[in-house]
Amino acid sequence: xxxxxxxxxxxxxxxxxxxxxxxxxxxxxxxxxxxxxxxxxxxxxxxxxxxxxxxxxxxxxxxxxxxxxxxxxxxxxxxxxxxxxxxxxxxxxxxxxxxxxxxxxxxxxxxxxxxxxxxxxxxxxxxxxxxxxxxxxxxxxxxxxxxxxxxxxxxxxxxxxxxxxxxxxxxxxxxxxxxxxxxxxxxxxxxxxxxxxxxxxxxxxxxxxxxxxxxxxxxxxxxxxxxxxxxxxxxxxxxxxxxxxxxxxxxxxxxxx
Amino acid sequence: xxxxxxxxxxxxxxxxxxxxxxxxxxxxxxxxxxxxxxxxxxxxxxxxxxxxxxxxxxxxxxxxxxxxxxxxxxxxxxxxxxxxxxxxxxxxxxxxxxxxxxxxxxxxxxxxxxxxxxxxxxxxxxxxxxxxxxxxxxxxxxxxxxxxxxxxxxxxxxxxxxxxxxxxxxxxxxxxxxxxxxxxxxxxxxxxxxxxxxxxxxxxxxxxxxxxxxxxxxxxxxxxxxxxxxxxxxxxxxxxxxxxxxxxxxxxxxxxxxxxxxxxxxxxxxxxxxxxxxx
Amino acid sequence: xxxxxxxxxxxxxxxxxxxxxxxxxxxxxxxxxxxxxxxxxxxxxxxxxxxxxxxxxxxxxxxxxxxxxxxxxxxxxxxxxxxxxxxxxxxxxxxxxxxxxxxxxxxxxxxxxxxxxxxxxxxxxxxxxxxxxxxxxxxxxxxxxxxxxxxxxxxxxxxxxxxxxxxxxxxxxxxxxxxxxxxxxxxxxxxxxxxxxxxxxxxxxxxxxxxxxxxxxxxxxxxxxxxxxxxxxxxxxxxxxxxxxxxxxxxxxxxxxxxxxxxxxxxxxxxxxxxxxxxxxxxxxxxxxxxxxxxxxxxxxxxxxxxxxxxxxxxxxxxxxxxxxxxxxxxxxxxxxxxxxxx
Numbered sequence: 001x002x003x004x005x006x007x008x009x010x011x012x013x014x015x016x017x018x019x020x021x022x023x024x025x026x027x028x029x030x031x032x033x034x035x036x037x038x039x040x041x042x043x044x045x046x047x048x049x050x051x052x053x054x055x056x057x058x059x060x061x062x063x064x065x066x067x068x069x070x071x072x073x074x075x076x077x078x079x080x081x082x083x084x085x086x087x088x089x090x091x092x093x094x095x096x097x098x099x100x101x102x103x104x105x106x107x108x109x110x111x112x113x114x115x116x117x118x119x120x121x122x123x124x125x126x127x128x129x130x131x132x133x134x135x136x137x138x139x140x141x142x143x144x145x146x147x148x149x150x151x152x153x154x155x156x157x158x159x160x161x162x163x164x165x166x167x168x169x170x171x172x173x174x175x176x177x178x179x180x181x182x183x184x185x186x187x188x189x190x191x192x193x194x195x196x197x198x199x200x201x202x203x204x205x206x207x208x209x210x211x212x213x214x215x216x217x218x219x220x221x222x223x224x225x226x227x228x229x230x231x232x233x234x235x236x237x238x239x240x241x242x243x244x245x246x247x248x249x250x251x252x253x254x255x256x257x
Numbered sequence: 258x259x260x261x262x263x264x265x266x267x268x269x270x271x272x273x274x275x276x277x278x279x280x281x282x283x284x285x286x287x288x289x290x291x292x293x294x295x296x297x298x299x300x301x302x303x304x305x306x307x308x309x310x311x312x313x314x315x316x317x318x319x320x321x322x323x324x325x326x327x328x329x330x331x332x333x334x335x336x337x338x339x340x341x342x343x344x345x346x347x348x349x350x351x352x353x354x355x356x357x358x359x360x361x362x363x364x365x366x367x368x369x370x371x372x373x374x375x376x377x378x379x380x381x382x383x384x385x386x387x388x389x390x391x392x393x394x395x396x397x398x399x400x401x402x403x404x405x406x407x408x409x410x411x412x413x414x415x416x417x418x419x420x421x422x423x424x425x426x427x428x429x430x431x432x433x434x435x436x437x438x439x440x441x442x443x444x445x446x447x448x449x450x451x452x453x454x455x456x457x458x459x460x461x462x463x464x465x466x467x468x469x470x471x472x473x474x475x476x477x478x479x480x481x482x483x484x485x486x487x488x489x490x491x492x493x494x495x496x497x498x499x500x501x502x503x504x505x506x507x508x509x510x511x512x513x514x515x516x517x518x519x520x521x522x523x524x525x526x527x528x529x530x531x532x533x534x535x536x
Numbered sequence: 537x538x539x540x541x542x543x544x545x546x547x548x549x550x551x552x553x554x555x556x557x558x559x560x561x562x563x564x565x566x567x568x569x570x571x572x573x574x575x576x577x578x579x580x581x582x583x584x585x586x587x588x589x590x591x592x593x594x595x596x597x598x599x600x601x602x603x604x605x606x607x608x609x610x611x612x613x614x615x616x617x618x619x620x621x622x623x624x625x626x627x628x629x630x631x632x633x634x635x636x637x638x639x640x641x642x643x644x645x646x647x648x649x650x651x652x653x654x655x656x657x658x659x660x661x662x663x664x665x666x667x668x669x670x671x672x673x674x675x676x677x678x679x680x681x682x683x684x685x686x687x688x689x690x691x692x693x694x695x696x697x698x699x700x701x702x703x704x705x706x707x708x709x710x711x712x713x714x715x716x717x718x719x720x721x722x723x724x725x726x727x728x729x730x731x732x733x734x735x736x737x738x739x740x741x742x743x744x745x746x747x748x749x750x751x752x753x754x755x756x757x758x759x760x761x762x763x764x765x766x767x768x769x770x771x772x773x774x775x776x777x778x779x780x781x782x783x784x785x786x787x788x789x790x791x792x793x794x795x796x797x798x799x800x801x802x803x804x805x806x807x808x809x810x811x812x813x814x815x816x817x818x819x820x821x822x823x824x825x826x827x828x829x830x831x832x833x834x835x836x837x838x839x840x841x842x843x844x845x846x847x848x849x850x851x852x853x854x855x856x857x858x859x860x861x862x863x864x865x866x867x868x869x870x871x872x873x874x875x876x877x878x879x
Contacts, residue, residue, distance in 0.1 A: 009340075013336065014358070014359075016411070017359070018362060019373075020373030020411075021370070023383070024369055024370070032751075034767075036748040036749060036754065053577075053578070054574065054592075076269055076272070077269075080265060080266045080270075082266075083262060086262045087263045091263075095266065097520075098273050098277055099273065101277050103464065103468045104512070105281075105472070105513070106492050108497070109284055109509045112284075112496060115607075116283050119606050122607075123607070125607050132276065136272075139269065139272070141465065144420065144461045144465060145423060147461070148457030148461050149424070151457045152424065152454070179427070182422070182423040185356075186419040186420070190360075190415075190419060193364060193415070197363065204602060208589060209589025209590065209591060211592070219592035220592075221368065221569070221743070221744040222570075222594065223767075224747050225368070230369070233365045233366065244354055244358070248353070314875060372748075478743065482741060483699040483741030483743070484735075486878045491874070496601070497595070497597040498597050500601075500866075
């Protein structure tokens with residue numbers, strides 16, 4: 001009985017999460033440009049997608065920056081979280097408070113603040129500035145994801161390893177990181193998610209023709225968001241789902257032994 | 258670990274100095290100076306910008322923003338905790354897949370997802386069309402506070418679930434078994450063992466949801482129909498339309514101060530260092 | 537370990553390929569979203585052997601904030617007339633060399649010598665339109681012709697206003713018979729109260745959603761720009777548009793060149809390129825906004841030509857007022873508008 005309720009609950013939550021996604025996908029086949037109207041079934045937006053140069057450019061930059069920012073901020077964030085965890089309380093609190101700032105600050109404040117920073121240093125806005133900005137707002141979330149796991153660490157094991165002659169690096173690699181791995185992974189996922197979907201901060205820290213999907217979409221809003229975006233989102237969904245299922249199949253087959 | 262590992266945080270500390278503190282300092286400067294209409298480099302220091310906040314309109318907007326954010330955070334916690342718990346109980350081979358499935362919707366653009374909610378909730382939207390089919394009257398689901406809260410919960414739920422999940426995952430099962438052996442019932446086990454151990458994750462989740470919720474502006478603008486202006490909308494307008502960066506900066510500072518004060522209060526209430534997270 | 541090396545190499549390669557500057561000359565354009573037929577960009581690139589870096593922005597305010605701060609080098613910006621006025625007064629624009637734009641002769645003189653660029657030295661008109669009201673003919677009785685419709689209690693809860701201080705105040709001010717650029721505090725106070733009283737009747741203060749909502753029959757009446765109205769009427773035949781008889785707002789989007797643009801001449805050539813009759817017609821076909829081009833206007837498709845949103849009467853145009861940049865006086869509108877929406 002308990003099992004059934006659990007499954008039902010999860011199913012409901014997933015239904016809630018995916019309801020708008022389903023709507024998005026359905027409207028990617030809408031033969032009308034407006035989401036207020038159902039004009040019939042069509043593939044034309046998918047075809048149009050391949051001709052649209054803006055969207056292709058935006059997609060390239062979006063994915064590139066998201067992956068780079070997520071990877072870099074996960075590495076830096078994890079390492080820093082370990083460092084912060086080992087500090088004296090007062091120091092740790094101070095650093096954590098500063099770490100929180102990008103999370104607390106409205107996007108517009110972070111975005112404009114970084115824009116002014118780059119411009120005062122005479123750095124031309126473009127790919128690198130957008131990447132730096134993304135890393136800046138991603139790292140705090142990684143730190144926040146890893147830190148709880150660090151708090152759960154059993155210090156005895158670490159000390160035992162060190163006592164037995166393991167180098168700090170070895171301890172890090174073989175003892176600590178495996179234990180905080182869930183935190184690292186969720187930190188990475190959150191960072192990636194934030195970067196994929198950021199508009200305000202990206203808009204104010206980019207230039208030189210570098211753009212991302214969010215900027216494209218927000219700029220489209222005035223004239224109505226073209227269903228080519230729905231088509232793109234649906235394709236992305238299918239690709240990622242496909243990858244997930246493939247990876248899942250490949251990692252479960254060994255278990256069947 | 259050993260004391261040397263704290264040096265690991267030094268690179269990031271420098272990063273924070275440059276990319277977080279310095280821009281913040283600039284914003285702080287804006288908040289305590291007056292606007293130069295002619296771009297002359299005269300700086301007049303003032304607290305006038307902060308004074309402007311104490312107009313009842315702004316105070317009300319801030320209170321409303323904090324209440325809605327708090328409510329959304331609470332709902333996220335109540336809905337999200339069981340989800341996190343159930344995810345940890347999934348078979349290992351399914352866990353990764355389910356986690357990714359959980360976050361996948363967030364990779365679709367937020368504006369698009371919010372528009373999709375408008376299609377679902379609107380007067381001529383999916384839900385109301387369905388009700389009409391059953392000859393039931395329309396329900397007003399959009400352009401009010403409820404819609405805004407729904408939107409916030411929708412957008413921020415994964416940020417609550419993930420930290421709790423990581424805290425609950427690979428939790429020492431032996432502790433639960435021990436409590437069970439000692440005769441504790443399910444509720445007590447939860448209250449005394451599971452929840453306290455997951456507290457660091459819970460607090461991370463609350464931070465990751467409440468903070469952005471206070472300052473978000475897209476959701477109230479679209480789902481709230483512009484009638485429930487939140488502090489995020491005001492600040493965005495101040496920076497972009499009104500171009501009163503000084504007042505906008507002051508408002509941001511005020512939010513920062515209020516949140517840090519609440520954190521300090523939470524810290525005082527926190528019992529011990531083992532289970533709590535120093536925020 | 538090898539796995540990590542491979543990943544890092546790949547990442548570095550991606551970054552380098554993304555950051556590398558192009559040797560070709562590049563024209564940097566900053567425009568509203570979906571506001572140009574992109575085939576024109578491709579053709580220009582091929583014809584002139586250059587690359588176009590095309591960026592878009594959601595609102596003129598976003599654009600202004602970025603450009604004002606510096607560090608961007610756009611060669612060409614297309615934006616609203618009130619923003620151009622502001623940028624001229626703040627010395628942010630270069631004077632255009634019209635020798636490079638012979639097609640300028642085809643721009644309707646109705647759009648020249650306007651208050652935002654009185655000497656016509658800084659901008660070339662692109663598209664124009666009016667601010668008006670779109671309504672669902674099946675819900676609204678009779679043929680409305682006044683701003684009063686937005687305050688009509690019979691349609692309470694079905695009215696859409698804009699989350700934009702200038703536009704919503706324009707409706708209120710015009711209804712009261714005042715200028716939509718007024719800085720007279722009594723007049724503004726009256727308009728403000730009118731808007732506050734209207735609030736219970738308003739379904740939502742929208743930004744861009746009027747189009748979709750009117751098409752979906754979600755609302756019955758909306759304050760709207762003519763361009764959106766044309767698109768809405770194209771998808772929902774029950775809709776009609778009018779410019780209220782008390783007078784309304786006329787707006788122009790124009791192209792301008794920021795100061796110290798690196799490729800000024802190329803930008804001017806681009807302006808000339810898109811203002812040829814053929815290219816203007818293609819652009820109209822994509823954008824569906826009213827055109828400033830005298831020759832192209834004669835050849836637009838009939839369904840556009842007959843549309844009152846696309847082609848308002850001369851009378852409506854004469855009575856219409858353009859937004860002026862109010863500078864610091866904008867504060868009056870801000871404060872008043874904040875009072876309206878924050879209640």
